Amino acid sequence: MGGEYFGDIKQDIIRCYNQINQKLFNVGTKWVKVEISGCYIFIVAKHRRAAGNAVIDRKVPFLSRMVDVVLLDEFKENIRTELSRQFNFDIQSVLKDYDPHTELAGTLIVLNKPL
Numbered sequence: 001m002g003g004e005y006f007g008d009i010k011q012d013i014i015r016c017y018n019q020i021n022q023k024l025f026n027v028g029t030k031w032v033k034v035e036i037s038g039c040y041i042f043i044v045a046k047h048r049r050a051a052g053n054a055v056i057d058r059k060v061p062f063l064s065r066m067v068d069v070v071l072l073d074e075f076k077e078n079i080r081t082e083l084s085r086q087f088n089f090d091i092q093s094v095l096k097d098y099d100p101h102t103e104l105a106g107t108l109i110v111l112n113k114p115l
Contacts, residue, residue, distance in 0.1 A: 009087070009115065010034040016086060017043060017107075020078045024071060025050065030103075038114045039092075043107040049100060057100060064100070072096050076107075083109065 014032045021029055030046040056064040076094040083089045090112040098105040 006036050010036065012087070013041065013043065013083070016082050017045065017079065020075060020082065024074060024078070036115060039111040041109040041111070045105045047098070047103045047105055049103050053100070068098055068100065072098060079107070
């Protein structure tokens with residue numbers, strides 16, 4: 001498939017990613033980059049962390065990290081469902097991590113077959 005197809009798919013993935021962020025956090029991302037290579041979709045995003053989370057980070061870092069893990073799991077479930085529904089992607093796995101210090105998140109979506 002050509003570059004124009006991937007350009008359209010990337011934009012659609014960015015829209016889906018941002019919609020899920022809006023739904024879960026009531027806030028969008030600062031920017032999102034998507035790369036596609038074979039069976040892999042890589043997403044790197046700069047997030048806007050909720051102001052209250054900074055207080056939790058300082059006072060009870062363990063609790064803050066546990067909340068991040070719960071939200072990461074919820075996000076992964078949502079992105080898998082939406083990408084499968086909207087684009088008929090055959091997804092094997094969704095991996096995601098978030099660095100609260102830089103507000104960067106990395107997501108790797110592993111497909112069962114290349115796009």
